Amino acid sequence: xxxxxxxxxxxxxxxxxxxxxxxxxxxxxxxxxxxxxxxxxxxxxxxxxxxxxxxxxxxxxxxxxxxxxxxxxxxxxxxxxxxxxxxxxxxxxxxxxxxxxxxxxxxxxxxxxxxxxxxxxxxxxxxxxxxxxxxxxxxxxxxxxxxxxxxxxxxxxxxxxxxxxxxxxxxxxxxxxxxxxxxxxxxxxxxxxxxxxxxxxxxxxxxxxxxxxxxxxxxxxxxxxxxxxxxxxxxxxxxxxxxxxxxxxxxxxxxxxxxxxxxxxxxxxxxxxxxxxxxxxxxxxxxxxxxxxxxxxxxxxxxxxxxxxxxxxxxxxxxxxxxxxxxxxxxxxxxxxxxxxxxxxxxxxxxxxxxxxxxxxxxxxxxxxxxxxxxxxxxxxxxxxxxxxxxxxxxxxxxxxxxxxxxxxxxxxxxxxx
Numbered sequence: 260x261x262x263x264x265x266x267x268x269x270x271x272x273x274x275x276x277x278x279x280x281x282x283x284x285x286x287x288x289x290x291x292x293x294x295x296x297x298x299x300x301x302x303x304x305x306x307x308x309x310x311x312x313x314x315x316x317x318x319x320x321x322x323x324x325x326x327x328x329x330x331x332x333x334x335x336x337x338x339x340x341x342x343x344x345x346x347x348x349x350x351x352x353x354x355x356x357x358x359x360x361x362x363x364x365x366x367x368x369x370x371x372x373x374x375x376x377x378x379x380x381x382x383x384x385x386x387x388x389x390x391x392x393x394x395x396x397x398x399x400x401x402x403x404x405x406x407x408x409x410x411x412x413x414x415x416x417x418x419x420x421x422x423x424x425x426x427x428x429x430x431x432x433x434x435x436x437x438x439x440x441x442x443x444x445x446x447x448x449x450x451x452x453x454x455x456x457x458x459x460x461x462x463x464x465x466x467x468x469x470x471x472x473x474x475x476x477x478x479x480x481x482x483x484x485x486x487x488x489x490x491x492x493x494x495x496x497x498x499x500x501x502x503x504x505x506x507x508x509x510x511x512x513x514x515x516x517x518x519x520x521x522x523x524x525x526x527x528x529x530x531x532x533x534x535x536x537x538x539x540x541x542x543x544x545x546x547x548x549x550x551x552x553x554x555x556x557x558x559x560x561x562x563x564x565x566x567x568x569x570x571x572x573x574x575x576x577x578x579x580x581x582x583x584x585x586x587x588x589x590x591x592x593x594x595x596x597x598x599x600x601x602x603x604x605x606x607x608x609x610x611x612x613x614x615x616x617x618x619x620x621x622x623x624x625x626x627x628x629x630x631x632x633x634x635x636x637x638x639x640x641x642x643x644x645x646x647x648x649x650x651x652x653x654x655x656x657x658x659x660x661x662x663x664x665x666x667x668x669x670x671x672x673x674x675x676x677x
Contacts, residue, residue: 356388356656356667359674360626363618366391366428367670368627370587371421373397373414375635384661385631386425391472393430393586393627394418399439403463407443407455412466419470428472430586430627433520434460435504436478437491445492453496457507464511475520475553475586476508477501483523485534498538502547509548520553520586526564527572536576543579551582556613557629558590558654559647560605566612573620585617587629590666591638591652603653607669610656614673626670632657 353359360367368391375381385392396402397414404410422429435456447455464474480487480494480501487494494500505517519539524532535552542549554573564572573583590609592602617623630636637643638652647654656667 353671353675356670356674357390359671360390363674363676365618365623365674366625367674368393368428368430368625369631370395370432370627370629371418371631372635373417375631376417376421380661381631381635382421384657386421386427389628390427391430391625391627392418392422392427393432395432395630396439398431398463398467399433399436400444400459401439401441404459405441410462410466415467419467423470429467429470430584431464431467431471431474431515432586433475433478434463434508435476435493435500437488437493438479440492448492448495452492453500453503456493456500457503460504460507461511464508464515468512469514471512471515473516473518473551473584474508474512476505476517476549478520479522480519481521481531481534481538483531485530485532485537498541501538502542502545505542505547505549516550516582517548518551518553518582518584518586519549520555522555522557522587525554525556525569525572527568527575532572536579539576539581540579543581549581551584551624552576553584553586555587555629556585556589557587558609558613560591560595560609561648563609566616569613569616570619573616573623577620577622581622583617583620583623585613585623585626588613588626589629589636589638589654591647591650591654593644593650593652594648603665606653607665609669610666611669611673614670615676618673618676628655630655632659632661634659 356367369389370393372395482488524535595602595605633653644650
């Protein structure tokens with residue numbers, strides 16, 4: 260993200276009054292919707308069916324493969340059977356987000372920070388529900404190379420190891436960005452700036468070679484007008500800096516899928532969306548190794564395109580031969596009118612619509628949430644909460660106690676296309 264640090268959230272900390280999600284209210288809400296959910300002993304597993312299924316007590320590991328939805332049910336041998344015997348059982352919805360996403364052939368990701376790893380439930384819920392991981396801050400320039408030539412990979416390595424232990428892919432975030440950039444880099448210009456940029460890209464991508472599925476190579480290069488942003492030191496190098504960064508990343512790790520990532524580009528007619536489109540179109544036409552387009556989808560309920568409009572935008576970029584990913588999804592409720600129950604119901608609807616736009620586009624390969632529980636969100640901090648108006652924003656799928664919210668159900672419904 261930009262000064263608008265939508266993807267550049269500093270190390271988060273909780274603070275201030277916050278509405279707390281009430282699971283009793285949620286159960287009432289779910290009953291109104293005609294489904295039933297029950298929390299497991301760990302407080303994280305959901306079982307969806309006509310009746311509640313037995314709570315899970317198994318440890319937070321990846322679920323076994325699920326049978327395809329709509330699989331044929333064998334006919335009974337007897338020609339005369341009772342209705343109860345002849346009726347096919349109602350398919351049970353998956354208990355985890357990763358199982359639901361797998362049914363749609365998609366990845367479901369989460370941005371994680373090692374500074375929360377002291378909480379065992381944080382890691383348990385992340386491993387159970389997500390099969391993709393994005394480092395929230397650990398692979399940004401100020402974390403990787405805080406001083407010239409001094410590379411520190413320990414925190415990033417820790418996240419990669421966690422992902423490998425739990426069957427998760429890793430999205431590297433991010434190699435070149437104007438935010439969370441050390442002062443010594445900002446002091447460079449011209450050929451010297453280009454030199455340190457390319458050294459940083461090559462060294463970082465080479466260190467993680469073979470371990471990163473996708474890299475956000477360049478992040479938020481254009482401003483609201485669609486031009487290269489004026490507050491980035493890299494813009495003075497011209498758009499060629501973007502092409503050079505991609506080529507350097509590809510040389511260092513030829514098997515990684517390389518993405519351009521940006522925010523507020525989801526609306527089809529937005530000038531910023533057009534600027535991003537023209538940039539990646541030029542990269543493709545120039546033979547630059549760019550493979551995908553990342554849409555952050557930091558929703559602002561006060562002004563946001565519909566799911567159908569987002570789908571059209573995704574399809575336009577996909578027509579360039581690009582993969583699509585939703586990379587930083589969150590849906591704040593602070594400015595949504597109504598009671599808390601109404602806010603969460605609308606959050607569920609929006610979440611379903613946003614993920615549904617990805618599911619509707621064959622080349623949209625995954626969705627990542629920008630944080631695990633509400634208390635981990637950049638919008639839970641006093642520094643950044645005002646970006647989305649009055650709070651509390653409660654923008655994620657799990658509440659502060661790691662209990663799934665109605666938006667969790669919306670995500671599952673989107674992947675199952677219900």
